[in-house]
Amino acid sequence: MNTDNIEIVLVHTSSPGNIGGAARAMKNMGLSRLTLVAPREFPAPEATWRAASASDVLNSARIVDSVDEAIADSQFVVGTSARGRRIPWPVLDPRRCAERLAVSSRTERVAILFGREDRGLTNEELQRCNLHCHIPSHEDYSSLNLAMAVQIVAYELRMWGLAERLPEAADEDWDVPFVTTEEMTRFYRHLEETLTDIGFLDPAAPRQLMPRLARLFNRVRIDDMEMGILRGILTEAQKSAGKH
Numbered sequence: 548m549n550t551d552n553i554e555i556v557l558v559h560t561s562s563p564g565n566i567g568g569a570a571r572a573m574k575n576m577g578l579s580r581l582t583l584v585a586p587r588e589f590p591a592p593e594a595t596w597r598a599a600s601a602s603d604v605l606n607s608a609r610i611v612d613s614v615d616e617a618i619a620d621s622q623f624v625v626g627t628s629a630r631g632r633r634i635p636w637p638v639l640d641p642r643r644c645a646e647r648l649a650v651s652s653r654t655e656r657v658a659i660l661f662g663r664e665d666r667g668l669t670n671e672e673l674q675r676c677n678l679h680c681h682i683p684s685h686e687d688y689s690s691l692n693l694a695m696a697v698q699i700v701a702y703e704l705r706m707w708g709l710a711e712r713l714p715e716a717a718d719e720d721w722d723v724p725f726v727t728t729e730e731m732t733r734f735y736r737h738l739e740e741t742l743t744d745i746g747f748l749d750p751a752a753p754r755q756l757m758p759r760l761a762r763l764f765n766r767v768r769i770d771d772m773e774m775g776i777l778r779g780i781l782t783e784a785q786k787s788a789g790k791h
């Protein structure tokens with residue numbers, strides 16, 4: 548496991564106390580890379596107070612305007628969620644999820660997204676993720692406090708960090724780097740454009756086509772070379788349709 552490759556991303560957090568609490572939870576468990584997407588109030592005395600001796604994590608937090616910007620460089624993205632969504636996505640509990648991340652963080656940059664206190668992550672944000680992580684809370688009240696959710700996920704990562712050894716990564720020795728989220732975003736844009744050009748996608752009635760395709764592609768790892776091939780196919784398809 549390489550904790551330098553693990554980024555905790557708090558999306559549109561409204562309470563500065565939760566930001567501080569999350570920073571403390573991270574430092575207690577040996578994580579240090581925190582990104583805040585448009586926090587409502589930060590820096591704030593309450594964040595500093597709740598972080599206690601983790602002010603270094605707070606002070607080095609990266610602050611960005613959008614989720615896109617936060618995960619542009621990431622190669623594997625996990626979205627945490629208190630409840631199921633319309634389109635089911637691959638989902639793991641924190642223990643299995645941490646195992647997956649502990650293994651892949653050796654070679655890849657991973658990001659874990661945490662949502663807004665009042666409504667979590669949007670469907671669109673969750674559709675950007677390779678994997679969802681759900682803490683199996685009681686169905687009568689499934690949503691945990693944000694900082695406590697960070698604590699649980701960070702703890703499970705810590706346990707894998709302390710483990711004698713980790714399972715072999717299936718793609719550890721892959722010869723070509725995996726694409727970043729930014730490249731996937733560009734690919735989806737190109738795919739949507741091409742599907743429209745060839746008449747497969749009706750922009751007036753897109754239905755769930757793009758989310759379903761995102762789920763498909765997020766289940767496999769695409770490397771730089773494969774992305775070149777896919778983009779080449781799209782460009783040729785556009786030319787054949789006389790649209791490029």
Ligand code: SAH
Nearest residue numbers: 627628629661662666667681682690691696
């Ligand atoms: N009312 C929101 C819950 C927001 S809780 C909703 O229904 O989606 C704030 C954040 O804490 C969530 O976005 C998620 O990142 C995390 N969280 C809370 N409970 C969780 C759970 N049971 N499993 C995984 N993450 C959880």
